[in-house]
Amino acid sequence: MGTKKEQAGQIDFLTENAKTVLERRYLKKDASGKICESPEHMFRRVAAHIAKAEKNYDTATDVREIEDQFYSLMAEFRFLPNSPTLMNAGRSLGQLAACFVLPVEDSIDGIFDAVKNAATIHKSGGGTGFSFSRLRPENSKVGSTGGVASGPVSFMKIFNIATEQVKQGGTRRGANMAVLRVDHPDIMTFITCKNNKKELNNFNISVGVTDEFMAAVAQKRDYDLIDPHSGKMSGRLNADAVYNELISQAWETGDPGIIFLDEINRFNTTPGLGDMESTNPCGEQPLLPMEACNLGSINLTRFITGTKKQPEVDYEKLLETIHLSVRFLDNTIDMSRYPMDEIDRMVKGNRKIGLGIMGFADLLYMLDTPYDSEEALALAKEIMSFVQTESHKASCDLAKTRGVFPNFDHSVFKGKKGQQRRNATTTTIAPTGTLSIIAGCSSGIEPAFALSYVRTVMDNDRLIEVNPVFKRLAIDKDFYSDALMEEIAENGTVKGNLNVPSDLQKVFVTAHDIKPEHHIKMQAAFQKYTDNAVSKTVNLPHDATQADVRFIYDQAFKLKCKGVTIYRDGSKDNQVLSVSKKGEKVEEKDDFLLAGQQRPQTLEGFTERIKTGMGNLYITVSEYKGRPFELFATVGKSGKSTQAKTEAIGRLISLALRSGITVDDIIGQISGIRGEHAIFQDGGLVYSIPDAIAKVLEKRYLPKNGNGKKQFKNNLKSDLCPECGQAIIFEEGCKTCHSCGYTKCG
Structure with a gap:
């Protein structure tokens, strides 16, 4: 042996x-x-x-x-x-599939059975897709109670909350896909349901588009909305107006994507078992209800x-x-x-x-x-x-x-x-x-996002990551240097770089060097010979227009793709760009947001006192460009243990702020934490020191809008990996971190 x-x-x-x-x-x-x-x-x-x-x-x-x-x-x-x-084979969990689609039936029992089943699947390591198209629209009468239905989007929020509570395979939250047919009466509510970018954050959403709808778009005519409960027409909308709204939202936020339901079902190999209504979270796997792959x-x-x-x-x-x-x-x-x-x-x-x-x-x-x-x-x-x-x-x-x-x-x-x-x-x-990180290769069929990028590691060391094929060739042709690789990382491309041979500049293109039409042509080329579907993101530059998005969607339909996802660079709030041209001012970039960024020499801020059950709490928040950068907290007349814990909370909140975590996310984590000595303050209960900090932050940074709802301005959310602080990129229909392997899509 x-x-x-x-x-x-x-x-x-x-x-x-x-x-x-x-x-x-x-x-x-x-x-x-x-x-x-x-x-x-x-x-x-x-x-x-x-x-x-x-x-x-x-x-x-x-x-x-x-x-x-x-x-x-x-x-x-x-x-x-x-x-x-890889995670579960030969181990006690034993669940080996990644993709599931679950039915959502039009009843309370059916809806909450789906919530329960999704939680079970997320716990086992899988991602789930749902069609909410069977649910009756908002304000429909519910015969059994005499009440009215709240509609698909309201129930999606319940699924989202359940997902938030269940870690996938014990390590991360699961991912979902929500699909709604374009002829559902609530389609406009669905298209705009991720407008504020804070709700439904465990969902990708896609509109289920039909051939009939696309024909109506081409003719700029109205089309029928069908009540799924009665099967009867319940209204009409102008197809071109709906299409334009869908495009506008995708341009603004990256959601929704679209899937072409008729094209998917033309390739349904088991039509005797029913139609495919949804896909898994990244869109590449259309499945029948209760099916996995x-x-x-x-x-x-x-x-x-x-x-x-x-x-x-x-x-x-x-x-x-x-x-x-x-x-x-x-x-x-x-x-x-x-x-x-x-x-x-x-x-x-x-x-x-x-x-x-x-x-x-x-x-x-x-x-x-x-x-x-x-x-x-x-x-x-x-x-x-x-x-x-x-x-x-x-x-x-x-x-x-x-x-x-x-x-x-x-x-x-x-x-x-x-x-x-x-x-x-x-x-x-x-x-x-x-998987591609483990195998040491590029992702799926995507173009390389960057040939070289800088990764921050322990103690703020900067590590240059270089595409291995490009690095070998650069060494073989004797033009490799760390300085050049850092310059390429800064510019995000080798195009126009005099230190890189011109013939190689043509070959070593990256995602943003490639015109949108070629992205979609490549997806269509692979789709032609793929039984199921193709996971790919059409990456667009920040200055891409809504007309560019419409062109992509039109071409995806024309070239017989089964769906399409786009992402316009910087369309998420305060995205930290992973590459930027040297010397240019990039408005979307928040310079200090990278984890571990050094503190500016001078900062302005404010101090507020709030009563707690452990004594007066003094909270000082330093701001950078009008945004919270660090927080210090001190409890008057408290024991050493209480003060130590309070100081630790302040340090951790400061680290979170400098790492790009939003104030509203921080408030959501610490608000309502209950201690042993609650106290009334300004007409409300202060449950603990963390809860008191949350109240001060909320008062300062979450002012109410005209509807009485809290609205956050100065959002610090950037597209940084929540686990390692490096830049996240959008590819294959998903957020992915190439530094640690974190992915939003399961």
């Missing part, structure tokens, strides 16, 4: 970023929180668990041999399964052969990996412990899997091909066509020994020669935010 390390097998290389992500999110920890497995042992744990399914079909199978093949598949970073599989991605950077001068895709090696990955994902269905019996039945009835890719942008760099070129589009179609064709063949091969999926007779494959499949679908282009 070899050592544990030898038994696990070796991983050739892990970046420091990959090690950080694995340690934070994936590696097994003991009861005290200490890491108790290596990356090698994680992959061995997963491989051994997934290989056990082989015995279900052939007792003579050498399970250890399959386990070794699965291990090599992952440890060589040719393929990685979705995060819940297991996903995985192939790392294209591992399939380059030939010489440095003439590299090419190694299709023979890719074919072998596709077939083994399909087998892995089919096994995963059997080895997953689904959170509900109904989901277990649906998943095993359809056996949907979603094999996708990552590292496409890096592959193009390696092949000396610009992302925004016709050659890149042709290569996208060639590669994804190959992945789809071979994954279908692999599914048919499995069906010969394991049988077709149980709901086969309800599928479009019934009666078709050569279509005896094991899986109702086989391909999906899913988000790979953390």
Whole structure:
């Protein structure tokens, strides 16, 4: 017997970023929180668990041999399964799927059953999608009580609050997708429901658009609104006006996205079981109600052969990996412990899997091909066509020994020669935010967001992260220097940089170098050969217009995408831009918001006294540009212990303020905390020292608007990672931190 390390097998290389992500999110920890497995042992744990399914079909199978093949598949970073599989395989939780869609029925029992089921799924590590289109509109009569309905958006808020309370897999909050049909009477309320950017923050939202609606938009005519309860027309709206409002909101906030319901259902492989109404949180996986899907991605950077001068895709090696990955994902269905019996039945009835890719942008760099070129589009179609064709063949091969999926007779494959499949679908282009960090490659099919960026680490050290393909080439061609990489990080592009050869400037383009129309063309190229859907964000510059957004939506429909998400840079409040041009004034940038920023020499502020049950509390808040920057708190005539705790609260609030946490978020965390000595102050109860601090901050920074509601001006919220303080980017339909692997979308 070899050592544990030898038994696990070796991983050739892990970046420091990959090690950080694995340690934070994936590696097994003991009861005290200490890491108790290596990356090698994680992959061995997963491989051994997934290989056990082989015995279900052939007792003579050498399970250890399959386990070794699965291990090599992952440890060589040719393929990685979705995060819940890496986290939970071979462990007590045992839930291995990432994507779920739950029905929301038009009754109190149906709605709260969905809330309960969503909480169960979030706890197990999955994300949930819902269609709220079956709920009767606001102010409809409710027959059983004589009351009126409050409408889909009001119930979405209940789902949002429930999500806030349940940490996903014990580590983070879950993510949701809400879909409402464009012909629902409450569609305008839905389109604007994330206006204030503080509510429904655990939801992505998408409008379910129909072909009929898009035809009405083209003709600028009215269309019917249908009451889902009665099935009758309840009003009419002008389609072009609704479309313009949808576009305006997306331009302003990034929400809502759109999904094309008719296009999705044209590719519904089991129409006998009903229509697909919603997707998972990032939009790449349309599913039937109570259905889930297991996903995985192939790392294209591992399939380059030939010489440095003439590299090419190694299709023979890719074919072998596709077939083994399909087998892995089919096994995963059997080895997953689904959170509900109904989901277990649906998943095993359809056996949907979603094999996708990552590292496409890096592959193009390696092949000396610009992302925004016709050659890149042709290569996208060639590669994804190959992945789809071979994954279908692999599914048919499995069906010969394991049988077709149980709901086969309800599928479009019934009666078709050569279509005896094991899986109702086989391909999906899913988000790979953390997986691509582990594998050391670019995310999914997205262009690189930046070739070089600066990351703040411990003690305010600045670490330059450089795209590995670009770095190797820069060293080989003798133009690499730390100073140049920092300059590239500052500018956000190599275009126009005299220190970078002009031919390389054309190849090494990044997200904001690429025109919007090419973003959507690339999404369409992959969608053409993908069974399910494609997760991608069309990143737009800050000065993009609403007409630009409309062009993207029009093109997405025309090119037969199944949905589209856009993000206009800086459209979130006070976004800290991850890149900016040297010497230019960028109004959206809040210079001091990065975690650990040094304190300015002189600050102005105010001091306020408030009575508490522990004595008079003196709160001093220093401000920078009219915004709170730090807070000091002192309790008069208190014991040393109380003063120490009060000082600690002040220090932590100061750190939060300097790290970009909003004042309203801070108030929300500390307001109402109850101590043992509550006291009346100005006609209201002050429950504790934290509650007193909240009241002072609220009085100063949350003035009431004309409706008597608190309204926060001077919002410090920036798009910084809540876990490590680095800049967050928008890609693959999701917020993602490339420093620590945090993602908003599960």
